[in-house]
Structures are given as structure tokens and as C-alpha cells.
Amino acid sequence: MVKIAHISDTHLSHRRIRNVRDSWKERYRVSWIENDFSLAFQRALDAAIETKCDYLVHSGDLFDVPVKRNTTSPTEYARAIAISEIRRFLEATNFRVPIIIIDGNHGTYLYRNNSTLEFIKSAFPENIFIATNYDLKRAIVKKEPLKVEFEEINFYLFPYLEFKSIPKYEELYDTWISQCQEPEEGKMNVAVAHGMFKNYDLHERLFSFPYDYVALGHDHQQRKYAPNAWQAGSTEKYTFAERGQEKGILEVIIKKEKEIEVNPIKIVSQREMKQFEVELSSDMSALTVEEKIREIVVNYRRNFDGNTASRIKVKLKGKTSLSYWWTIEDRLAEIQKNVLTEEYNILEFRWDESELKKSIPQSLAKTPQMDQYLIEDPVKDFINYLKNLEIDDDIKFEQYAKLGPEIIKEVFSEGIISSKEEL
Numbered sequence: 001m002v003k004i005a006h007i008s009d010t011h012l013s014h015r016r017i018r019n020v021r022d023s024w025k026e027r028y029r030v031s032w033i034e035n036d037f038s039l040a041f042q043r044a045l046d047a048a049i050e051t052k053c054d055y056l057v058h059s060g061d062l063f064d065v066p067v068k069r070n071t072t073s074p075t076e077y078a079r080a081i082a083i084s085e086i087r088r089f090l091e092a093t094n095f096r097v098p099i100i101i102i103d104g105n106h107g108t109y110l111y112r113n114n115s116t117l118e119f120i121k122s123a124f125p126e127n128i129f130i131a132t133n134y135d136l137k138r139a140i141v142k143k144e145p146l147k148v149e150f151e152e153i154n155f156y157l158f159p160y161l162e163f164k165s166i167p168k169y170e171e172l173y174d175t176w177i178s179q180c181q182e183p184e185e186g187k188m189n190v191a192v193a194h195g196m197f198k199n200y201d202l203h204e205r206l207f208s209f210p211y212d213y214v215a216l217g218h219d220h221q222q223r224k225y226a227p228n229a230w231q232a233g234s235t236e237k238y239t240f241a242e243r244g245q246e247k248g249i250l251e252v253i254i255k256k257e258k259e260i261e262v263n264p265i266k267i268v269s270q271r272e273m274k275q276f277e278v279e280l281s282s283d284m285s286a287l288t289v290e291e292k293i294r295e296i297v298v299n300y301r302r303n304f305d306g307n308t309a310s311r312i313k314v315k316l317k318g319k320t321s322l323s324y325w326w327t328i329e330d331r332l333a334e335i336q337k338n339v340l341t342e343e344y345n346i347l348e349f350r351w352d353e354s355e356l357k358k359s360i361p362q363s364l365a366k367t368p369q370m371d372q373y374l375i376e377d378p379v380k381d382f383i384n385y386l387k388n389l390e391i392d393d394d395i396k397f398e399q400y401a402k403l404g405p406e407i408i409k410e411v412f413s414e415g416i417i418s419s420k421e422e423l
């Protein structure tokens with residue numbers, strides 16, 4: 001029997017800049033939200049110690065940054081927490097538990113050949129085994145496996161890869177998995193991967209092999225993907241979409257007769273993350289809307305305390321007119337300014353108007369609307385949209401027709417995410 005503690009998406013060094021109170025837990029050192037993620041990491045490792053596991057697996061996004069083109073490095077505070085917490089884990093387990101960590105889409109300089117996992121590895125070279133995005137690319141090119149082998153168990157590693165971005169990539173990746181990542185007979189075999197089907201960054205091929213367990217990361221909701229595959233979920237709420245989710249880690253027991261047992265272990269955060277819905281109608285004045293929102297925030301009117309302050313989102317629904325909306329937006333900005341002060345126990349205040357329908361005056365409504373297009377085939381739709389605009393200048397038309405699709409491809413290459421917040 002082998003016991004694995006599976007944790008994921010700890011996003012250390014996660015910071016929010018917009019819509020949050022400019023307040024620090026320790027001035028110029030660590031902000032409150034960043035501290036939440038540090039505490040969650042600490043709790044996750046506490047839970048892992050409790051399981052008395054034989055191996056600790058982290059399935060990606062240990063650090064929140066760098067991400068995509070944002071090459072910001074993790075904060076020094078987050079780096080120190082990572083090292084000191086891992087040391088604490090190793091000491092508590094007498095340096096007997098190997099730690100396996102893979103790169104996600106966060107914490108890695110995707111366009112450079114570096115990962116933040118490298119300094120973690122160099123701090124504990126005997127105990128930590130990593131696989132970076134770069135290691136994966138190299139393994140694919142050299143047609144070599146990417147795995148860590150122990151006497152009784154092999155770990156096959158699948159750091160994050162956007163294999164769908166180029167058809168050739170997908171083919172190469174598929175071939176590589178089939179040829180290099182096959183489980184070994186007579187041993188226990190575990191795959192560790194960062195990706196989810198919804199985003200097309202998790203390869204089906206992984207599920208064609210009889211791995212005893214597939215430790216998944218990237219999906220912040222803890223859940224079972226297949227009888228032998230689980231997403232551990234994030235350790236702290238990252239977006240408001242996660243406000244109702246239970247966070248935690250997984251204890252995975254693999255038995256000789258190839259039967260697995262997966263036990264979720266909860267991690268509880270002290271921070272409240274709450275969403276309020278406000279329904280608007282076309283005849284509702286900005287003043288009425290303001291009053292409705294003031295009725296919500298008044299319940300938080302007490303001295304600010306960073307340990308217990310809430311993260312609040314107001315979701316606006318229904319209808320309004322565009323001219324009302326401009327005033328409402330001004331009011332919202334005013335309310336935000338008011339509540340992110342010492343007088344309210346609010347850490348974050350934001351609003352979301354993505355589901356609010358704003359009607360525009362007839363005079364402005366003559367031209368076709370961009371949002372009626374870009375649905376089926378964004379590039380083709382864009383050309384149709386251009387035609388409908390009846391642009392007289394041929395040169396301009398050609399320029400738009402050339403530039404537009406390039407921009408669309410760039411924007412949509414990341415996939416369309418319904419919420420404005422990103423994972």
C-alpha cells in the first residue's frame with residue numbers, strides 16, 4: 001500500500017491590485033490576500049503531514065506568477081514561505097517523504113526556459129523532484145520519458161502544455177505520450193498532470209493508460225474526473241466563481257490489488273467571499289441603484305480588520321439604459337471609494353455588469369453591433385461585420401480586414417472565459 005497526499009494550485013504570491021483596499025498585513029511586505037494564500041499553503045501541508053503519506057504530489061501552480069506575458073517574479077515573502085513551509089513538512093516527516101512538483105501555467109516563465117520550481121528544487125535537491133514546462137518540451141524533442149522512479153512506484157509527469165495551439169504540437173505530444181509515458185508492469189504508476197478538458201489542455205491519451213492514479217491540477221474545483229483521476233482543486237478561493245467551493249487536499253491510498261481510495265480533506269479559510277445580486281430595470285434611477293447597494297454595504301460598517309474583512313462582488317442584472325449606466329458607474333466608483341476605508345470591514349469591492357443589458361439610444365443603434373458577430377467563425381464573422389459597416393474607403397477596408405483577424409486570433413487563442421477573472 002502506498003499513500004499519497006495530493007495538493008494543487010496553491011498560487012503563492014497571488015496579489016490583487018484593482019478593487020482592493022490599499023492595506024498591508026505587514027507594511028510593504030505582505031498584503032492580506034497574499035497572506036490568505038500563504039496560510040492556505042501552510043494548512044495544506046499540515047493536512048498532508050497528518051495523512052502520514054509516503055509521497056507528496058503538487059500538480060502545478062505552486063506560485064501565481066509569472067503567468068503568460070507577465071514576467072513578474074514571486075514576492076520574496078512568498079519564496080520564503082515556500083521554502084520554510086516545505087522545510088517544516090520535511091522535518092515533520094523525517095526527510096523520508098519525496099515531494100513531486102510539476103509546472104502549471106502559473107509560476108513559470110513560459111516564453112523563457114526558466115521556472116520558479118528550480119529554486120525550490122535547489123533548496124532541497126535530495127527531497128524534491130520537479131518537472132518544468134521546459135523539461136517537457138525537451139523530453140518531447142528527445143523522445144524521452146518524463147518520470148520519477150522509486151522502487152515500488154513511478155510518477156509520470158505532465159507539466160502544463162498548450163498542445164492545441166499548433167496542430168503539429170498536438171500530434172507530437174500524442175506520439176510522445178504513447179511512446180514514452182506508458183506505465184510499467186509490476187509497479188504502481190501515477191500520472192501527475194496540469195490541465196482540464198474544458199480548456200483543451202488535458203490530453204485524452206492520458207486516460208487510455210492504466211495508471212493507478214492520475215493526480216490533476218488546474219481546475220480549482222476539487223472533483224473526480226474518472227474513477228482513478230481527481231482534481232485536488234485550489235487551496236484558497238481564487239475567483240468569485242469559487243466562493244461556494246470547499247477547498248482542500250486529497251489523501252490517495254493505492255493498494256496492491258489496484259484499488260484506490262481517495263479521501264478529501266477540508267481546508268477552511270477565515271476570509272468571507274460574497275456575491276450580491278442586484279436586479280435593475282430600465283426605469284430605475286441611478287439613485288435607487290445606489291441605495292440598493294448602500295443597503296448591502298451598510299452591514300459591513302465597522303472598523304476595518306484585515307483578518308476578517310470580506311471580499312465582496314456586486315453582480316448587476318436586468319436592464320438599464322446606457323445613459324443611466326454612466327451615472328450608475330460613477331456611483332459605484334464612489335461607493336467603492338467609501339467602503340475601502342477604515343470605516344468598513346471590506347477588503348475587496350468590485351462589480352460585474354457582464355449580465356446587465358444596456359440599451360442604447362436609437363440614434364446610436366443604426367450601425368451593426370460588434371457583439372452580434374464573432375460567434376460562429378470569428379474571422380469570417382468579422383469580415384461580414386466590416387461589410388455591414390459599408391466603409392467607403394477601400395484601402396481602409398483592406399487594412400481592417402487584414403488586421404482584425406490577427407487581433408481576433410491573438411485574443412481568442414487563450415479561449416473564451418465566461419467570467420472576466422482568469423484562472
Ligand SMILES: [Mn+2]
Nearest residue numbers: 061104105218
Ligand atoms: Mn492552472
